[in-house]
Amino acid sequence: MSSEIAREGTFWLHSVLLGMAVTLVYDFLRIFRRVFPHGIFWISIEDLIYWCVVAGSFFSLLYLENNGTFRWFCVFGAAVGMLVVKSTASPFLVKAGARFGLWIKKVISYVAGWLMRPVKYTFRIGKNGFSKIFRGARRSARILKKRLTSRLKLAKIALCKQNRKALRGRKNG
Structure with a gap:
């Protein structure tokens, strides 16, 4: 077998593997989105970053193995790799990964809640104590x-009486 054909076969195999890797990475992104749902803005940002990384990966493959020359059989090889993963492992991987991720999230949430009990209890006691203090302070402020x-009012009345006396004294004097 000629070295040129072996090089082309290796290039095609690398493009198939890159297609598989790209699909698996996107599946992990899908799992992340199922475990931590978020809005369209963040999904768009994630997709933009993902596709920039994918474009850079394919450009690197073309540059390193084919001197930057675009070859359609590289695209075909990547498509074959993507279809293989998408039709075999992807459905199982996404479903099982999302279930496992949600289970891990639930366990972490439970453990964190259990560890935060003393803090919650302290704040609840503090809140009740502070509310009693503030209630007493409000009552004292009202009194x-x-x-x-x-x-x-008494001071105003006294001042008015003194003013009246002073005015009477000026009129009489």
Whole structure:
């Protein structure tokens, strides 16, 4: 077998493997989206980054193994690799991976909740204690306001009486 044919066969095999790898990476991205659902904006950002990495990977393959020359059989090889993974492993992988990811998320959430019990208890006690303190402070403030208001009224009355006496004294004098 000629070395040129062996090089072309290796190039085609690498393009098939790259197609498989690209599909598996996207499957892991799909698993991540099922485990941690998020909005269309973040999905678009993830897809943009994914496709930039895929384009860079294919460009690297073409540049390193074929001197940057575009070859359709490279695209065909990548498509074959993608179809092989998509039709065999992908459905099982995404379903099982999402279930496993959701289970891990549930376990971590349970453990974190269990570990946070003392903190929650402390905050609940603190909240109840602070609410009692604030309730007492509000009551004291209300009483203080009533006392100050009544004393202010008394002061105004006293000032008015003194002003009246002073005015009478000026008129009489």
